[in-house]
Amino acid sequence: MQHFPIFLDLQGQTVAIAGNGEFALAKLRLLLKTQARLTVYAPAPEADLRALIAAHAVTLIQRAATADDLTGVALAYAAHGEAQADAQFAARARSVGVLVNVVDNLEASAFITPAIVDRDPVTIAIGTEGAAPVLARAIKTDLEEKLPQGLGPLARAGKLFRPHAEALPQGRRRRDFWADYYFETGPQVLAEVGEELLEHALHDILRRHLEAGEPQGRVDLVGAGPGDPELMTQRARRLLDRADVVIHDRLVPAAILELARREAQFIPVGKEGFGPSTPQDQINAAMIRHARNGAHVLRLKGGDASVFGRLDEEAEALTEAGIDWAVTPGITAASAAAAVIGRSLTQRGRNSDLRLLTAHDINGFADHDWRSLARNGSVAAIYMGKRAARFLQGRLLMHGADGATPVTLVENASRPDQRILATRLDRLTADLAAAAPSGPVLTLFGLAPAKAAETLPTLLEEMA
Structure with missing residues (x-):
């Protein structure tokens, strides 16, 4: 990863855009979604750019920017569409320590602007290290179609409610509360009665989760498939995303483990024919111990859990320990x-x-x-x-x-x-x-x- 993705707080910060035409216009349209103070340096702005500047009270300076102008600026965009003018502006920005993006010039840019899916305050940034902007736009289009417009109101109400949710302990209980709100009760309330009752719904969900007490641990015995993440079942991917503890075989590749939550605990229990192996008793004990502590445990196996995966032994141990469990099949290697x-x-x-x-x-x-x-x-x-x-x-x-x-x-x-x-x-x-x-x-x-x-x-x- 050459470019590290971050979300920069631009509230009250100054962002400078240099350019007269369509490149500057495109950057201005995007940056108007932020709370930054915007300044455009354009000696002869074209009509569309001038109109947008006037409509949003953006500061317009009709000359080239100097190094003194750029001192203290958070970000700078060289958007002339002309190599020499962009290079001069970028050099002045760098001379005073300002991060600069040169439109359509990856090598000259200190940062790149990703394709963005905007469901404020939910924002999804898509980057390809500048290698394939067309691909990034295609992914953006696909996500735009899939993400409901109501996601914004749900997230805004949830953001305001976060201090109340601290009544629940961090970890699974709090995640279960937010999952209930975002994926079940919240969308239903939004669809049936509107945004104005979301706060009431949040208080009701919180009361129910506080009264429910500590969640019971459980184990899902899941087949991860032969190794290609795209060959995992949808159910397997959902369970992996929710798991607190992932106890995984040697044959489960990193590309699949990366689909789990960052906060999840990973326990490798490799088995290799005629080689070093984790004893089955230790695997059983680990599943039982974590489930008894209230964790959602995922026992992740390569291929299908029921094909040479010692499923019966693990299920029997969980049953004897009184642990709730279920099996999710996967595509076997054959x-x-x-x-x-x-x-x-x-x-x-x-x-x-x-x-x-x-x-x-x-x-x-x-x-x-x-x-x-x-x-x-x-x-x-x-x-x-x-x-x-x-x-x-x-x-x-x-x-x-x-x-x-x-x-x-x-x-x-x-x-x-x-x-x-x-x-x-x-x-x-x-x-x-x-x-x-x-x-x-x-x-x-x-x-x-x-x-x-x-x-x-x-x-x-x-x-x-």
Whole structure:
């Protein structure tokens, strides 16, 4: 992040704009939304600019600004649309320590002005580090359509009521109060009777929350999906946003954890096949302890919580402890990997069943019905099979599997660094060793990529 986003208090501060035409006009229109004192330096202002200045009693100085003029100014905008004039103004502003923005010149600017969605006092700023203003405007348009116009009145009433809300302790109880107001009772009151009764509604909501006492802790067991934040369910994202404590697996990427509240407590409980792992008893104890302290706990698992996620053990421990819990499913890695290679996991005339297998369990390599799996047309999605590849290959070949059976391995399915290895059973171990994937791998036995090989980025190609 090169440009750090902040919201600057401009009440009573002076902002200088230098320019005669459309660039200065655009900046003036934006800055008129603030409470700043605005001064425009324009030797020959065009008619539209002059009219806007007159309509809002903006100070107009019909000459170029000097360094003395700019001393003490909070912000300055060089908006001539002409390189030499902008450079001269910017140099004078910098000489007296004023932050300056040169319109359409990122390199010469000390700050950039983001695209803004205005629901005063709710303000959303959208920036792209100056790289893609068109993208920022598209995001702004999308948000403008989604955010109700009533958001402003709700926020204004809420802002005035904040001192009263301090009767509730900081943390979950206060957040629950504001969530009730902003997302349930407040919008209903605004729609039915109008803004004038919002304060009355706030007092009523506060009374109810004070009488309710301490909230009960609970645990949500949530599948985060294969790693792409866009493949999370809407419910999973809502729960992540509300959680006080997030107990997460190793396979949950930072891009998903960043969707949680900044104030949330994060507890990593990594598990890795044949590697260091957090004991399940410790995970259960952490969930129970935080829930008993009144926290909303999110047990966040990669993929789907019910597929090789030890869901039953955790649910049983929570039930025995008297903790309320619920399960939110997620997209499992098998589905994500099949989507990556463009294949169906089941196909009429090929396989009428699908095996979801783990390559190892708590006792080591896992045994399966190899003879059945080795039959022609069988399809299996094998989890945690990277280190067990030689074992899997040997068992299948020993039980009659054809060495030419296609095998596709997908590393980091759905993530930006996903990679694909298309091979066959008799070459599986050698090709996997040559590719040496470092991330989690899902093995699709009996499936080859649907797309032409040259269109797929493969592990072996990246090594060449």
